[in-house]
Amino acid sequence: MDASLLAALGFLDCIVFQRLSPNEFEVLYKAGNWLDELLPETVGSKIFSFEHNSAYLEDFLIDAENLWLVNKNGRIDSGMWSEQLSNQVIRLEASAVVADKKNYLIVNKLNAKYKQKQETLQIARESLLTADKISAQHDYLHSRLEELLSETERAFPANQPVTQALAQTDLGVAIFDTDLLLLNSNPALRSIFDDTNIKTNLPADKLLLELFRNQYPECERIFSTASSWIGEIFWLNPPLQGKWLKLSIQPIKNDAQEVQNWLFSASDVTQVKYLLKRNEKLTHFDALTNLPNRQYFWQNLEKKIQQNRPFYLLYLDIKQFKRINEIHGHLIGDEVIRELSIRLNNLVNADDMIAKIGGTEFAVILELKHSHAQISSMDQDYAVTFAEKLIGTSCLPFYLSSGLKCEVGLNVGVAAFPKDSSSAEDLMKYADLAVYAAKKKSISSISFYSKELVDASRKRIEMEDALRNALQNQEFELYLQPILNLSNGQIIKAEALIRWHHPDGHMVSPDEFIPLSEQTGLIIPIGKWVIKEACAILKRLTSQGEPIKLSINLSPRQVGDRQLFEFISDTLIESQVNPQQLEIELTEGVLIDNYDRVHFLLAEVRKLGISISIDDFGTGYSSLAYLQKLPIDQLKIDRSFVNEINENSQDSDGAIILAVIAMAHNLKLEVIAEGVETELQRDFLKQHNCNIAQGYLFSRPLPYDEFCELLAAQKAKK
Amino acid sequence: MIQKKICLLGATGVGKTSLVKQYVEGIFSEKYLTSIGVKIDKKQVETENQTVQLMIWDIEGIDRYCGFQAKYLRGASAFIIVTDHTRSQSLVEGLDILKMVKEVADIPGVLAVNKVDLPASWHWSETELAEIKQGFVQFFNTSAKTGDGVEPMFTHIAKVLTA
Numbered sequence: 001m002d003a004s005l006l007a008a009l010g011f012l013d014c015i016v017f018q019r020l021s022p023n024e025f026e027v028l029y030k031a032g033n034w035l036d037e038l039l040p041e042t043v044g045s046k047i048f049s050f051e052h053n054s055a056y057l058e059d060f061l062i063d064a065e066n067l068w069l070v071n072k073n074g075r076i077d078s079g080m081w082s083e084q085l086s087n088q089v090i091r092l093e094a095s096a097v098v099a100d101k102k103n104y105l106i107v108n109k110l111n112a113k114y115k116q117k118q119e120t121l122q123i124a125r126e127s128l129l130t131a132d133k134i135s136a137q138h139d140y141l142h143s144r145l146e147e148l149l150s151e152t153e154r155a156f157p158a159n160q161p162v163t164q165a166l167a168q169t170d171l172g173v174a175i176f177d178t179d180l181l182l183l184n185s186n187p188a189l190r191s192i193f194d195d196t197n198i199k200t201n202l203p204a205d206k207l208l209l210e211l212f213r214n215q216y217p218e219c220e221r222i223f224s225t226a227s228s229w230i231g232e233i234f235w236l237n238p239p240l241q242g243k244w245l246k247l248s249i250q251p252i253k254n255d256a257q258e259v260q261n262w263l264f265s266a267s268d269v270t271q272v273k274y275l276l277k278r279n280e281k282l283t284h285f286d287a288l289t290n291l292p293n294r295q296y297f298w299q300n301l302e303k304k305i306q307q308n309r310p311f312y313l314l315y316l317d318i319k320q321f322k323r324i325n326e327i328h329g330h331l332i333g334d335e336v337i338r339e340l341s342i343r344l345n346n347l348v349n350a351d352d353m354i355a356k357i358g359g360t361e362f363a364v365i366l367e368l369k370h371s372h373a374q375i376s377s378m379d380q381d382y383a384v385t386f387a388e389k390l391i392g393t394s395c396l397p398f399y400l401s402s403g404l405k406c407e408v409g410l411n412v413g414v415a416a417f418p419k420d421s422s423s424a425e426d427l428m429k430y431a432d433l434a435v436y437a438a439k440k441k442s443i444s445s446i447s448f449y450s451k452e453l454v455d456a457s458r459k460r461i462e463m464e465d466a467l468r469n470a471l472q473n474q475e476f477e478l479y480l481q482p483i484l485n486l487s488n489g490q491i492i493k494a495e496a497l498i499r500w501h502h503p504d505g506h507m508v509s510p511d512e513f514i515p516l517s518e519q520t521g522l523i524i525p526i527g528k529w530v531i532k533e534a535c536a537i538l539k540r541l542t543s544q545g546e547p548i549k550l551s552i553n554l555s556p557r558q559v560g561d562r563q564l565f566e567f568i569s570d571t572l573i574e575s576q577v578n579p580q581q582l583e584i585e586l587t588e589g590v591l592i593d594n595y596d597r598v599h600f601l602l603a604e605v606r607k608l609g610i611s612i613s614i615d616d617f618g619t620g621y622s623s624l625a626y627l628q629k630l631p632i633d634q635l636k637i638d639r640s641f642v643n644e645i646n647e648n649s650q651d652s653d654g655a656i657i658l659a660v661i662a663m664a665h666n667l668k669l670e671v672i673a674e675g676v677e678t679e680l681q682r683d684f685l686k687q688h689n690c691n692i693a694q695g696y697l698f699s700r701p702l703p704y705d706e707f708c709e710l711l712a713a714q715k716a717k718k
Numbered sequence: 719m720i721q722k723k724i725c726l727l728g729a730t731g732v733g734k735t736s737l738v739k740q741y742v743e744g745i746f747s748e749k750y751l752t753s754i755g756v757k758i759d760k761k762q763v764e765t766e767n768q769t770v771q772l773m774i775w776d777i778e779g780i781d782r783y784c785g786f787q788a789k790y791l792r793g794a795s796a797f798i799i800v801t802d803h804t805r806s807q808s809l810v811e812g813l814d815i816l817k818m819v820k821e822v823a824d825i826p827g828v829l830a831v832n833k834v835d836l837p838a839s840w841h842w843s844e845t846e847l848a849e850i851k852q853g854f855v856q857f858f859n860t861s862a863k864t865g866d867g868v869e870p871m872f873t874h875i876a877k878v879l880t881a
Binding site for chain 1: 723730731741750751752754755756757758759773779780781783785786787788789792793805807810811813815818819821822861
């Protein structure tokens with residue numbers, strides 16, 4: 001078939017040039033007459049040079065030239081562009097090609113392809129814009145209400161601003177108490193369910209709760225763990241077509257981090273769904289990743305169960321994704337999700353199914369390669385290996401088109417059919433519970449649904465309740481660990497460390513309850529208690545003639561609390577303590593995660609006269625650039641490095657400590673060694689100019705009275 | 719006569735193509751038609767010093783279907799980030815784009831707050847907007863429909879580039 005026939009059939013609406021030398025081209029083939037108008041320099045001569053008639057094409061020649069210079073077989077494309085000719089707009093795409101050491105430039109006219117792509121994207125983008133507007137309005141109104149509810153000190157029903165806001169908003173809102181009994185709802189919510197064609201037996205608030213309960217097996221976990229949730233529910237209201245609602249659920253907590261209300265807000269997003277339906281692909285597939293969506297996955301899960309062959313359901317949640325969005329923005333976030341979905345999809349076998357079932361969540365149905373009725377330990381090994389592969393691929397860095405590098409992780413929760421349950425709802429619920437357990441670990445983890453998991457979850461809820469009571473019942477105590485000047489052995493300050501006397505008589509380790517406090521937000525009231533108590537201790541010590549310095553630890557969540565600075569400053573004034581007696585310790589992780597916020601906070605507390613220490617230094621990858629820019633006074637070398645100092649390995653393992661000491665001195669910072677337990681360690685530190693230390697060699701953390709006795713004994717020795 | 723390349727960037731549906739069409743042809747259409755790829759329009763502007771030909775690169779909206787392409791900024795003298803004040807998210811995305819532009823090009827940027835013929839329905843406070851505007855050499859309230867602010871914006875850019 002010759003070129004003229006192909007052209008007549010419309011297959012070859014293109015121009016082919018051969019590059020003879022830089023900026024010298026020969027026309028090998030041209031279809032139609034658009035070339036003459038686009039590049040008049042080609043008229044009348046087969047060999048020509050570009051004369052700036054197409055800015056886009058000539059810009060592409062820069063990239064093309066790089067390919068041609070290398071002269072290895074290959075091809076690059078320019079991407080589509082449009083050119084306005086005298087009586088038409090043409091859509092073009094150019095390709096630079098090297099074939100058999102010859103260089104070609106091909107320009108394709110793609111008007112039909114452009115139109116097709118435009119039609120698809122038009123629908124997708126219209127739905128995106130509509131969804132965006134509804135979503136933005138929904139999120140804004142939801143957060144305003146949440147703010148109003150959190151600010152209030154009055155009981156909800158009598159709260160005037162909230163009641164007014166509810167009456168005026170277009171967002172359907174229901175506010176429930178902790179038993180999910182309605183406290184208030186607004187006209188907008190009633191109008192969502194107000195349909196003359198249907199008699200609903202339930203009031204709007206109850207209907208909303210029912211729809212959520214029936215459609216989301218995760219619901220129990222969300223309520224029991226006081227988590228927030230955003231998603232979509234469907235109200236089937238025959239004979240009409242049904243309504244899709246965007247639903248946000250948010251626990252409203254008081255200062256003690258106890259849930260006092262549940263805020264439900266709903267918007268009608270049926271229009272968005274209608275737009276999506278116009279494109280069948282978008283109905284079943286996630287627009288961002290092209291993977292099957294939640295609805296499609298659910299249908300397949302039910303079909304799978306009907307086949308009655310064992311399989312695993314894996315629930316995947318991207319770890320620390322919020323940080324990517326916060327640091328790099330949503331466009332980069334979308335790019336990471338898209339790239340991750342490709343990586344995950346590459347690992348899934350043809351018989352398995354992967355879907356994107358939420359904003360940062362994927363699910364996989366993992367087929368087992370046998371037809372036995374039961375799941376064996378070998379099957380479990382197979383699921384673990386598969387999950388590990390998923391985690392492995394997600395932990396590899398993402399190099400994005402803008403040149404950025406990002407890293408995420410993956411938590412995997414697993415439930416088995418039929419071992420754990422034979423219902424789709426339960427399987428999803430159990431896999432969700434398992435992934436929630438996996439999330440607790442700092443690294444990407446796999447967690448299988450089990451009875452132990454449920455027990456652990458229950459234990460955690462019990463502990464959370466006990467923690468809440470601990471504040472009210474004054475079960476916390478601050479212990480003080482002396483920090484000494486090694487050159488004279490004198491106590492120069494102390495670190496305040498929290499202890500919890502559980503009502504059953506045993507002392508709960510901070511390692512157990514601090515992470516839980518951090519996760520639940522209880523760290524905010526507990527942290528405030530620590531600040532208050534530390535100031536009270538400082539006041540007592542000063543009045544006893546011991547104006548010693550106390551250091552307190554701040555956690556990541558505390559640093560994120562916008563009222564923290566005000567609280568510290570007010571507490572110092574109220575307790576009449578000199579701010580120079582207070583020291584704040586932050587870990588490196590806090591610095592990295594929250595740099596701008598931390599910088600601002602530290603600058604402000606430093607202005608008051610409070611000193612600042614970086615805790616666990618050497619474990620958190622903070623860079624010198626951070627340290628130089630932040631207003632800090634001391635570095636505390638992590639105990640793990642101090643532990644390494646022993647008789648046999650002084651020279652090599654002490655190298656890290658020596659480097660930290662040298663670096664700190666160069667930055668004009670003090671160095672404190674933590675966890676000193678042996679005389680050898682103490683001597684090593686002294687010998688290398690690290691003159692401040694704490695550890696069991698000198699004293700364990702002590703209750704206030706014992707600490708005072710130690711101070712008195714020190715005074716008596718002088 | 720000198721030529722200057724200006725890139726129009728922004729989220730989908732903010733009105734980039736409409737702004738160019740209003741500026742170059744004086745035409746506005748209510749119908750939203752999504753753009754694919756790039757279209758380059760030219761317009762001569764007389765400044766106090768000289769005549770400058772603006773090469774205006776109207777670049778496809780940046781969203782989940784079309785990522786940011788740093789290569790389009792090659793040789794650009796300035797850029798405009800267009801936002802739509804009826805849609806909060808368009809400014810969030812505009813700021814994301816600004817960040818990406820700053821990583822690859824050190825050229826002046828202008829913020830266009832478009833669709834001002836419609837009532838504003840985004841939720842940015844004046845303080846927030848004032849802070850955001852600091853990232854740009856200038857900002858303009860524009861309406862591709864009425865033409866408000868459109869010519870002044872391009873003229874201002876031409877002046878900055880020929881000063």
